[in-house]
Amino acid sequence: MAGKDFDGYVVVVTGASTGLGRAIAVETASRGARAVVVNYARSAEEAEETARLVRGHGAEAVLVQGDVAADADCRKIAQAAEPYGRIDALFNNAGTTTFAAHGDMDAVSADDFLRLYSVNVVGAFQMVRACRALLEAAPQPGAVVNTASIAGVVGIGSSVPYAASKGALNTMTLSLARALAPKIRVNAICPGFIDTPWFGKALPEERVQQMRERSAAATPLKVASTAEDVAASAVFFASPYSRHVTGETLLIDAGSHLNYAPMSMR
Template sequence: MNEVKPGNLGTYGLQGRVAVISGGSSGIGAACARRLAALGARVAIGYNSGRDRAEALAAELPGEGHLPVFLPMTDSAAIAAAATLVEATFGRADVLVNSAGTTRAVLHGDLDALDDETFDRILVTNVRGPFATIRAFAPLLKRGGDAVVVNISSLAALNGLGSSIAYCASKAAMDTMAMSLARVLGPEIRIIGISPAGVDTDFVPGRSRDAVLKQASLSALKTVCQADDVAMAVEAAVTHLRLTTGSVVLVDGGRRL
């Protein structure tokens, strides 16, 4: 039975802890790396094709010991190797942020345009990849007895609106998978989803700045969501949501309303 100790109510300090971030070389992942490093964590910056970006980010983060790590979502063997490297380098992992993902803009009504290769690539990257990452790091995360996994999901999982039907399906699968994993990985690991609506990054190939502004105009708060807005939510999930697991936190400006 885990008990709250006086003087440490509801908080989760990151001094001396290690955070692993898939998709950490750019966008939301890089913003998370900056936030968690600023709180004292050593960060393993997972990358696929962005090695140069990951190395540059590791050099600019506050603190010491940050490590670029090859962490491709489509290669489970490489993911397992990344977990081995993190264990050998740091001896621990306390936070895992599943930020890596992919999509392709396909009109929902154009079923033929959503070919099998695109559908499979999106599901493998956005669902199997995060699962394989959790599976690989779970023993290391459990060892500390108080770890956190944060999945970067999407409002598309709830409203079925997004860059493609496959993308919407992948994020819904991620959220349901998180509920299952939260049951079996607790009490040592809690799992929290963070679900933004449109974020002002280049994640969706071909999406214009006007499209991002239009999405923001349709939300209650009428505010463009930046990568750091999502990273702040990740920070809060890690450091303060001590009794939250298997749940999704919306960071959508009220777009769902």
């Protein structure tokens, strides 16, 4: 346990109504954050539950509905932190996908690529741009943590557009780490399978259970990661313990990347 290393922090988490986003919001609150801006796109009820959990750890929770694909919404999310005068950590966690076999090139369209890129890549860029001044106002370099994916490193995952978008997010992490230093640090996490409700919203429970079992069997650590497992590593990138780390990607996949060819591009 890292104690209260987030004491006084102001945190923004996009896509925080469920899953990894919720786990990140709660983890930062448990470690002393003063306020957590909880962004959600659709489910106010689920976001309210995230806020309740955040407040249970003594932090303020500010709910903001918005689609990160819309620049105006990104600015609205950033404005929610303005009363605090700073943002110590921005977690670009909002994401979307489409499910399609990689070999079925007729299963996806240009519109699928554009929709996924608008959220997974452009949305993250717009959030950094909207939050830049408040990130630079933090007493230490503000931290941006992008939720990418192992899919963007080895070309696997729910679909080709998804893998491509996460690869682009990894590259953008490098670009922004250079461009925004020394006042802002930018890093990315690359989770593998995470056992969250995200899959259940698009797939039947039987298929999700099969994915869960296959994932655990295929990883060297023989586990299917939970949101809390991944959140702890994500929050490290925003903590004082990573104050000299920027432009890095961290694979959090229980070792599943070891099943693929050497990752010369990483």
